[in-house]
Amino acid sequence: MIYVVMGVSGCGKTTLGAFLSHKLGWPLHEGDDFHPVENVEKMSRGEPLTDQGRLPWLLKLHDIIQREMSSGRNAIVVCSALRRLYGQVLLFGSKALTSSEPGSVATCSLPGVWFLFLYGTYDMIHTRMVARRGHFMQPDLLRSQFEVLEPPAPEENAILLDIRRSTDDICREIQEHLRQLS
């Protein structure tokens, strides 16, 4: 089983990913650690990434998911996966790019991979980003993150999680999800 923790910058992906990894004893792959240096520099300057800039990063994370799945391991992957297409690249790699018509992304899910979508309002997330220290991501970029975001629907193997709840509470819901699957 792979859980992909997703949502806009500042929604709590890293926090929940680390917490879940500790609770479940599953390895954590933090998306921020796999950005090419140019991407980090760009975001630090307050410039949003483009599809082109995100693609190599998403393909790296796809390789990790593939590797974990083929070795039969459980894992947690943290990745904003803002657009439907990005989620498809995480699941299917470059095949997702050739199989979709521009502007219309057919979504397919992959058994064993679940998206944990953290959602909340712009104001709540912006406040948390401003309070967060030592992170390269500029709070001003949050507007563009919301513009790009395509929230997943539950039928896309997504669990929708309200970030007004505590991390502990959100984690309990995921553990309940795991229990129901087994």
Ligand SMILES: Nc1ncnc2c1ncn2[C@@H]1O[C@H](COP(=O)(O)OP(=O)(O)O)[C@@H](O)[C@H]1O
């Ligand atoms: N459930 C929560 N309740 C309150 N604050 C939270 C919660 N989850 C995360 N935070 C705080 O919000 C900020 C952004 O969280 P972070 O995990 O860095 O988000 P992301 O990885 O999505 O950018 C951090 O300062 C973190 O401590």
Ligand SMILES: O=C(O)[C@H](O)[C@@H](O)[C@H](O)[C@H](O)COP(=O)(O)O
């Ligand atoms: O534009 C994107 O696709 C995302 O912003 C992605 O690049 C990631 O979310 C950043 O690394 C910011 O880091 P946080 O999400 O941890 O704030």
